[in-house]
Amino acid sequence: MVMASRISLWLAALALAFSAFAGAGHAGESEKMQVEPQADKPLGVVELFTSQGCSSCPPADAFFAELATKEDIVALAYHVDYWDYLGWKDTLSRKENTERQYDYMRAFGSRSVYTPQAVLNGRIHVNGANRTEVDGALARMARSGEGMRVAIKVSRTSDRVIIDAGDAGTGPSDAHVVIVYFEPPQTIKIAQGENSGRKMTYWNAVTGIQTAGMWHGKAQRYELPISEIVKKGGCAVLLQSAGKDGMPGPILGAAFIHKP
Template sequence: MKPYHLLKLAAAGAMLACAAALANAEERSRPLGVVELFTSQGCNSCPRADAYFGELAQSGDVVALAYHVDYWDYLGWRDTMGSPENTTRQYEYARSLGERAVYTPQAIVNGRVHMNGASRAKVGSALDTMAREGKGLIVDIKLEEGVDSVIIEAGKAPDGYGKANLVLVYFDPVTPVEIKRGENAGKTITYWNAVSGVQSVGMWHGKPMRVEIPAMELKKRGAAGCAVLLQGIGKNGNPGPILGAAIVGAPAS
């Protein structure tokens, strides 16, 4: 083979390697995925899932959100972070995923699949598999925090996607809770990213969009931070696949 052919092949190889590196860098700039844990302080199966979830919240590459439900309150301990709204979101997911019942601890990954939230293997496998198969976070979400506002920018859609809700999910600071009654009586459990409110701020139609929200909104809600979810619309308007996500306010250990 002539030397100039070798040079051309080397140059082509370098270009391909560069393109691959840029693609990998872009993928790494997005979170690996979104894990939503439905949990309860009154559920004796939940502490293992809560502990694993804390690790996910601290990992830095997963958007981790914990929804404390209220349907186990009758067992003797009222969940201090529970709300009917969180329970409603879990039932909406059940309808979207074609399930008849809900349970705790339930993890939902990228709005697409569910599993026991204490199963490290299943949660980790779901995150990795969806990232490989193009069912992970495929739309860029960028956040810019200013003095008076937070600016959210959602990128354009890959082929086949064209409509989603832009949702803010507010969460509480890291909080240890001493549980005095019920199935977990006597335990003190640390809870991460407990959801305190969900707010839809706009519709995305597959094209780049920009939304600005007052920074005071976070302060008014007393939230430690919030996640931004670009969430598709599932069956009968219920929550669908999550296409993009970002988080404001990293958890403190």
């Protein structure tokens, strides 16, 4: 009963998020777009690097579950694989998630990776279990212009998803349009390793990342086949700048992509 309630909460929150971040399309489309009122600049993006085999991660996973239900946060969980040797293979881990964390490590000039690590807006990292640090940093970045500066509006027709990225104003003028796919919440019983005996519910576990295009500081439109979106459990778009070496940089805009 408790789990059913939590799943219902997630579905309701995700519906609100989609409603909040979907946007109106341009006039004159050949097909009528399905759009809703939107707030196209969420407070921020939280990327949690976690593992089912990490004894320090359950508090961060619980806090992340709260973030995932907030309509003004784009929350994504990347399960990494480097703790699998401790006796339990993370059922949601992906090598690509570990690679993304190592890319952030190099971008930040860090000497090592750790879990639970929360990367906020692609700009800083903090302990993912420390809600005071996470909430405080998101608020500070929003006030200082390091939050979501570029509007991202999402709409769809019968056969495609349309992403409209706004103008840059000032600051970085080149970024990747990154599509991140994730799972709906699921409960895992951990049978071995440091968290043996625990039953955990994991939210927004990332299953794939792809670059859909480049953005150069001016308003631009991108289209994706809707057939690709419906195959996934959930989907978000990040407008993320990158360094000359290809390492991930600040996230300038973000939104959830509404599944039909």
